[in-house]
Amino acid sequence: MGLLELSAAREKHEEFCVPMIMVPATVSNNVPGSYFSIGADTALNTITDTCDRIKQSASGTKRHVFIKTMGGYCDYLANMGGLAAGADAAYIFEEPFDIGDLQSNVEHLTEKIKTTIQRSLVLRNRHFYFTAKCDCITDISYDSNPQQGGAPSPFDRNFGTKISARAMEWITAKLKEAQGRGKTLTTDDSVCVLGISKRNVIFQPVAELKNQMDFEHRIPKERWWLKLQPLMKILAKYKASYNVSDSGRLEHVQPWSL
Incomplete structure (x- = not known):
């Protein structure tokens, strides 16, 4: 959001006609254009350790x-x-459930x-x-804020x-490119994630990524980890099945995330 605002301000403020890049760093891992954000793995390790x-x-x-x-x-x-801690279920925003699901x-x-x-x-x-009006789950939850x-x-x-070093290399290259042409940077590819x-x-221009973001809920529209949700139920011995993609294999899943 910040980069989009700065990019739009280039028309009025020449000072913003410089290379801009965002390195995703949030435990929420909710930045479009990247499978991982700095800090998300640390938070995941903390959760798994707490659960254990x-x-x-x-x-x-x-x-x-x-x-x-x-x-x-x-x-x-x-x-x-x-999934990492061997939980019996995970209640998430992506999968609404009602009192019948809770009973199951x-x-x-x-x-x-x-x-x-x-x-x-x-x-x-x-x-x-949770589609039903019930505070019972909220009342008995343990909040793991650490x-x-x-x-x-x-x-x-x-x-x-590594990613910070790549960012600095990109900024340096963009500045040299602009200096060589004697022009300021106003193109979309000079504002990237x-x-x-x-x-x-x-490197992906934020102008292209804005259509991949649900700004109201601050989440990417496509989240690769949701494909792994059925695995948790299978491992917890629910009556569930797992469907792979049309290509017959798992996609968008990094080996170290499993």
Whole structure:
């Protein structure tokens, strides 16, 4: 949003006719044009570690644990955290559910509690969509706010260093290009987002990315991790199936995210 506003102001202010680039850095991982944002892996590690500790504490005590993740409407942390931690379900904004779905989950968890596992774990993102007017889930959720801050994961440290270096190289190249032509920068390709897409580090103009963003909810319209949502239910032994893409294979999924 900031880059779009600065870009639009170029018509009135020549000072803004300089190369602009955004390096995505948010635990929510909600920036279009990049599969990953700096900080998201660290937050995901924190969530997984928290879930592991709570699961260990809850084992043998017949407890149902609900954990609320950060991320606003973006469901990356809840979805991927639930998959990594072996959660029984993840309540997310993308998949609205009603009282019937909740009853089905409760019945499943009730049967599970009778086994030797004797505990259940459910994650929910901050703004999941429950169609019924009921505050029961909100009232029993544990808010895991330590997801923000702390020591960065090795992935985030290396990712931040590499992508920042690429950003500076891009800025330098754009400035030399403009200097050589003796012109100011006013083209769309001089205002970009630098991110990872399908294992490639790419520069994408924000003018092209604005159509891929749901500005009201601050989330990308397409989120690759949603394809993994059925895997959580399969691993939790729900009666569910998993469909791959039309090409017959998983796409838009990085190996290290699994």
